Amino acid sequence: MTVPSTVLIIGATRGLGLALAREWLQRGWNVIATVRSSRQCELCETAEKSAGRLAIEHLEMTDAAAIAALKQRLSRVELDLLFVNAAIANGPGDRVDRMSTEEFTRIMVTNALSPMRAVEALGPLVRRGGTIAVMSSSLGSVALNETGGWEVYRASKAALNTLMRSYAARHAEDGRGLALVDPGWVRTDMGGSDATLGVEESIPGVVDALAARHGQPGLRYFNYKSETVPW
Ligand code: NDP
DSSP: OOOOOEEEEEOOSSHHHHHHHHHHHHTTOEEEEEESOOTTOHHHHHHHTTTTOEEEEEOOTTOHHHHHHHHHHTTTOOEEEEEEOOOOOOOTTOOGGGOOHHHHHHHHIIIIIHHHHHHHHHGGGEEEEEEEEEEOOGGGOSTTOSSOOSHHHHHHHHHHHHHHHHHHHHTTTSOOEEEEEEOOSBOSTTTOTTOSBOHHHHHHHHHHHHHHHTTOOEEEEEETTSOBOOO
16 A cells, blocks of 8 residues: 655645645645634635545744744654745735835745745655745746836745755755746736636646656756746
């Protein structure tokens, strides 16, 4: 009998994180998924129907002590995949010249510093040959930024990408795959109703693209169609 693989998803209450949890459950994985609050918890309903294969943990990702506590709670778990999904945005009109220092800091701390803290703390729970993945965006690509818009969100994802490159350089010998994932432009609370893709068009592709690279060490930046995204 083969042992099911285990994934930990950070930020799975709604949108792409919720869909990722459901997709891996459907593919027979054990899923540990984090929420900030149990209010209106769609994931809790999924957990009730999962025959124990979906466990819910609580995490406010910007709280470093909470990340350390989660690591402690999961210290006996061996992960095949860590997927850090959580992030915030404040829309296409986000411009650096109109943003307060507090809002700039909030976006950078949530989208760049906190995912890296999660990777640093929880990455060691991933077995050798497993994968540490972080949700990036094509908007994080410096090379593809011809149009502007989403200025600070873009900068936060570009910072995240660069921090992952530094992490990869520091962990070159540790035998884990590293992934920065662009899910495409998807209709969620963040992506909005004009987005070109439904969750059901993006997420199976994201999971397939990760599966295709599973066990390959080194950092890759790719999208839901499994295409490489330029840095
Ligand atoms: P949503 O806004 O729909 O969901 C965001 C998720 O992140 C929620 O589960 C939210 O939890 C969680 N989250 C936000 N901040 C924190 C925090 N501080 N601590 C813990 N959890 C937090 O976004 P999407 O599903 O659209 O996006 C998911 C990921 O995909 C993000 O990284 C986003 O940048 C990326 N992405 C999305 C695209 C799109 O078109 N939708 C395009 C490219 C990238 P809560 O419910 O508690 O707020």
